[in-house]
Amino acid sequence: MTETVVERTWRMLVERHPEARRGDPEVIEAAYAEPRLRQLFPFPSHGCLSFHRNTHYPWSNDLPFIAGGVDTYRVYSAGYGEVLGDVATPQEAAALVVAHLPSDCGPAVEGPWPRTP
Template sequence: MSRETVVERTWRMLLERHPEARRGNPEVIEAASAEPRLRRLFPFPSHGSLSFHRNTDFPWSNDLPRIAGGEGRYLVYAAGYAELLGEAATPQEAAALVVAHLPSDCGAAVEGPWPGPGPC
């Protein structure tokens, strides 16, 4: 039997709405989890948005797009809300927009703090 990674466990708990999981927009979480590239990243719902990180513990990579909003208006922002990358009518479109703006070197999240230099 294989061991569940931190990323896998976090996605599972979010999707199951586990009492110990952070709270976020369930439709956005479900749409993001359906995208294979996003499912490999660490999801972090907070303050009405869903961000994605290349690692599973603070300090975060903080260099990937995020989804904010809901109810027919989903906004996709660059890291740190530096730029509005686009607006989508559905959470599925928003998740696809995040995938389209992921860096080419964006692979599976590493467990633990972000190992490299970068924005925090």
């Protein structure tokens, strides 16, 4: 069976493959452990781990994400709209993201996010 783009991206992140984007390994592993997040496209960048409903630019950019910190992890709503919480562990951060996912948030679609006029 062939890996999907989402499956391959997660695998490469978890394995710390040399061609994968870099992110906090503990945050990546905690997010990967959450089945709903594992269905989304992970995108580590600038100390954050964001999740998208699609696999190629332009991104959906409508989901909460995790920003790493020294002693805490902060979870933001999409676009830094609001702080959803500060927590002590990556596992708590991943659970907080899951708790704030829209109910219609299913597996990521292959390709760019549909633009609405």
